[in-house]
Amino acid sequence: MVECIVNPSSRSGRGAxxxxxxxxxxxxxxxxxxxxxxxxxGAALRFSxxxxxxxxxxxxxxxxxxxxxxxxxxxAVSGIADFxxxxxxxxxxxxxxxxxxxxxLPTDYNKLIDRIVTGKQTCRIDVGELTYHNxxxxxxxxxxxxxxxxxxxxxxAGIGFDAAVCEEALSSNTKSFLNRIGLGKLxxxxxxxxxxxxxxxxxxxxxxxxxxxxxxxxxxFAALMILPYEGGGFKFAPDADGSxxxxxxxxxxxxxxxxxxxxxxxxxxxxxxGIHGIYTYKTDNIRIKTELPMxxxxxxxxxxxxxxxxxxxxxxxxxxxx
Numbered sequence: 001m002v003e004c005i006v007n008p009s010s011r012s013g014r015g016a017x018x019x020x021x022x023x024x025x026x027x028x029x030x031x032x033x034x035x036x037x038x039x040x041x042g043a044a045l046r047f048s049x050x051x052x053x054x055x056x057x058x059x060x061x062x063x064x065x066x067x068x069x070x071x072x073x074x075x076a077v078s079g080i081a082d083f084x085x086x087x088x089x090x091x092x093x094x095x096x097x098x099x100x101x102x103x104x105l106p107t108d109y110n111k112l113i114d115r116i117v118t119g120k121q122t123c124r125i126d127v128g129e130l131t132y133h134n135x136x137x138x139x140x141x142x143x144x145x146x147x148x149x150x151x152x153x154x155x156x157a158g159i160g161f162d163a164a165v166c167e168e169a170l171s172s173n174t175k176s177f178l179n180r181i182g183l184g185k186l187x188x189x190x191x192x193x194x195x196x197x198x199x200x201x202x203x204x205x206x207x208x209x210x211x212x213x214x215x216x217x218x219x220x221f222a223a224l225m226i227l228p229y230e231g232g233g234f235k236f237a238p239d240a241d242g243s244x245x246x247x248x249x250x251x252x253x254x255x256x257x258x259x260x261x262x263x264x265x266x267x268x269x270x271x272x273x274g275i276h277g278i279y280t281y282k283t284d285n286i287r288i289k290t291e292l293p294m295x296x297x298x299x300x301x302x303x304x305x306x307x308x309x310x311x312x313x314x315x316x317x318x319x320x321x322x
Contacts, residue, residue, distance in 0.1 A: 002026065002033040002116075003051045005044050005076050007068030007093070015093040018109055019067055022091065025117050033065075044072045048079030052086055061087040061319075065116055069094020070155060074299035077127060077318065078152040089116040089321040095232070096300065099155050102227025103242060105322065115321055124316035125242045126226050128153045128298075133308040136293045140167055140302040153298035154318065156230040156237075157311055159288055160221030161199055161252070163295035165191045165231060167302040192231070196260055203291040204253065208283040219253030220260060222288055224311050228270070230300070235270030237280075245315030249286065251279040284313040 008016040019035075026033045036047040044066070052062055064086055066076045073090055080086055091112050092100035099105075103125065106112055115121060130151045151157075168191050201218040208214075223230065224247040225237035237248035255263070255277035266272040273280055293305035 001056075002031055002063045002065055003036065003047075004033055004065045004067065005036045005038065005047050005051075005072065006066075007038045007044070007072045010068045010072065010093040015067060018091060018093055021109070022065075022067065022113050022116070025113050029117050031117065038068065038072060042075065044068065044075035045079040048076040049081060052079070052081040055082070055085055061085050063087050063089070063119060065089040065091070067091045067093060070096055070099050070299050071301050073099055074153060074155075074301050077154055078298075080318075083127070083317040083319075087119065087122065087319050087321060089119070091116070098229040098232065099227065099299070101233065102155060102229045102240070103320070103322070119321055121322050122319050123243070123322050125154065125318050125320055126245060126316060127314045127318050128157055128224060128226055128247065129312050129314055130157050130296070130298055131310045131312075132296070132304070132306050133287075133310065134293070134306050136305045136307075138293060138305040140295075140304065151298045151301075151303065153226070154242075155227050155299045156223050156225045157296070157298045158221055158223035158230070159290065159296045159306070159309060160202070160204075160219060160294050161192075161195055162221045162223055162231060163297035163302055164195050164199075166297045166300045167295050168195065169300070192264065193261075196257060196264075199257070199260075200292075202294065204251075205289045206249075206251070207287045208249075208281060209285060212281070212283075214251070214279075216251070216253035218255075219251065219290075220255065221250075221252055223250045224248075224286065225250060226313070234268050236267060236272075238270030238273075243316050245313055246282045246284045247286065247311065247313055249279075249281040249283060251281070253277055284315075286311050 006019045204219040206214045225240045227242050228237050228240045236250040240248040287310040290307045293307045
C-alpha cells in the first residue's frame with residue numbers, strides 16, 4: 001500500500017493532473033494506493049501523523065508519497081512519527097520547488113513517477129528541528145492558533161527578513177497572479193524588494209556549538225540551510241550538502257539598504273559571500289535570540305514571531321526515493 005498526500009490545488013490546479021497521471025501508473029503496475037487530499041494548512045501534517053503512527057503489520061516500510069509544493073512537503077515531514085520505517089517519495093508541484101532544486105530531483109515528472117512506482121533507489125537526507133523557546137501571540141495570517149514547540153524542515157529555516165517575505169507570500173495576490181501565468185518563482189523576488197524597503201534594524205545574538213558566539217547590532221536575517229536554495233531559487237548556501245549533518249548559516253546584517261539591494265542579484269546566483277555584512281558558518285546546533293520578536297519560517301512555512309529559537313540538525317534520518 002502506498003499512502004499519498006496530495007495537494008490538488010498546487011500550481012494553480014496542475015497538481016491534480018499530475019496526481020491523475022501517478023494514479024494511472026499505480027493501477028498499471030498493480031500497486032494499491034490510498035489518497036489523502038489536503039484542504040488547507042495543517043492537513044498534510046495531520047495525514048502524515050496518522051499514517052506513520054502505527055507500523056505496518058507486515059513489517060514493511062511505510063511508503064509515503066507527497067505531491068505538492070515545499071509547504072506540503074514540510075508539513076508531511078513534520079508529521080512523521082518514526083523516520084526508521086518511512087520511505088518518502090516526492091513530486092514537486094509548487095511555485096518555488098526549492099527542495100527539488102536543491103536535492104537535484106529530475107524536472108521531468110514522468111521520471112519521478114517511474115522512480116516512485118519502482119521505489120528502489122533511495123538516499124538519506126538531513127532533517128532540521130526548530131524549537132521555539134518563546135511563542136508570541138503574533139501569528140501568521142494563515143494560522144488561528146500556535147502549534148507545538150517544535151517544527152521540522154528539510155530545506156531551510158530562518159528568522160527575520162526571509163521569513164517576513166515568506167509570510168507575505170503565503171496569501172499574496174502577487175503570488176496568485178504569477179502562478180497563473182507560469183512565473184510563480186518570481187513571487188519571492190518581488191516581495192523581497194518591498195520587505196527590504198521597510199526592514200527594521202534589530203540586534204541579534206547567536207550561540208553555536210555551545211562555544212562560538214556572535215552579535216550584530218543590526219541584522220536582516222539568519223537562515224539555516226540544509227540545501228542550497230530558498231525563496232524560489234536564491235542560492236544562499238551554494239556549497240550546502242543535504243546529508244552532511246550540518247547547517248550552512250547565512251547571516252546578513254550591519255548593511256545599508258542600498259548595499260542590501262546590491263546584494264540581491266549576487267545572492268540569487270550564490271555569489272554573495274565576500275560582500276561586507278554577509279557571513280557564513282557551518283554548525284549542527286545553534287540558538288538565536290533577537291531584540292524583538294521576528295517572523296520565523298521552516299521551509300517557507302510561517303507560524304509565528306519569536307525572539308528565541310534553537311535549531312538542531314538530525315543527520316540522514318529521512319530516506320528519500322530518488
